[in-house]
């Protein structure tokens with residue numbers, strides 16, 4: 001039995017296979033419409049979500065399976081003090097696979113140690129968000145045609161943004177990747193990611209404050225919101241929240257074939273006037289999230305179609 005807790009739980013070969021399966025699902029959805037008949041997905045979300053939870057549910061429903069779960073810890077027995085481990089032992093009796101989001105880093109890992117069904121980390125605190133990474137990889141692979149030899153600009157809250165942390169871990173497995181890390185000084189990537197992942201693996205990268213300086217060099221611009229829920233005080237959040245706003249004028253500085261991704265939700269960091277630019281693919285990216293989660297469910301449940 002396999003879980004997905006970190007993007008590194010899959011090898012590059014396994015990732016490539018998963019992405020190819022997701023592409024096939026996109027092309028031939030009818031082929032997969034009953035692949036999970038009789039199977040149940042549990043979504044245990046202790047933290048708010050729109051895309052991750054609903055795209056998991058959409059994925060399982062498109063595979064012919066069914067879904068159950070909770071979207072608010074306050075409506076679960078966590079509110080009475082039940083541990084994640086005990087909850088997971090119980091969910092294992094009700095469902096065939098579980099997607100869990102939690103504010104505490106490592107909670108899905110703890111859950112997976114007690115589970116008798118596959119557990120998927122749907123985001124744990126400021127740590128990792130591996131299924132967002134699968135979504136991002138599928139978006140880049142489908143729209144750029146490759147995952148290697150790309151210059152990726154990661155912009156915004158690189159300190160608390162778990163999507164950025166997971167994406168860096170996954171992309172460094174491909175040759176020719178370089179990063180432009182665009183953030184204010186206070187929101188730079190954590191030192192362990194900087195030292196133990198980027199520097200140790202000799203990944204070319206540059207830390208810059210100016211989005212305008214980085215834009216002309218990029219194949220991909222990955223915008224992120226400032227993670228209000230992870231700040232210790234509101235004043236710091238207010239000071240940081242509008243540090244970057246991508247607008248039409250800034251898009252003029254970018255290459256004509258650059259893609260703009262964003263895990264969403266967006267707050268102010270991309271002006272709505274950018275939405276009509278063909279390079280803005282963040283809503284398409286949300287659609288890719290369904291295909292890749294369908295592929296993931298099939299893979300973890302070992303369903304062959």
Ligand code: CP
Pocket residue numbers: 048049050051052053123132263264265
């Ligand atoms: N991208 C993402 O994780 O969105 P949600 O928080 O809405 O799930």
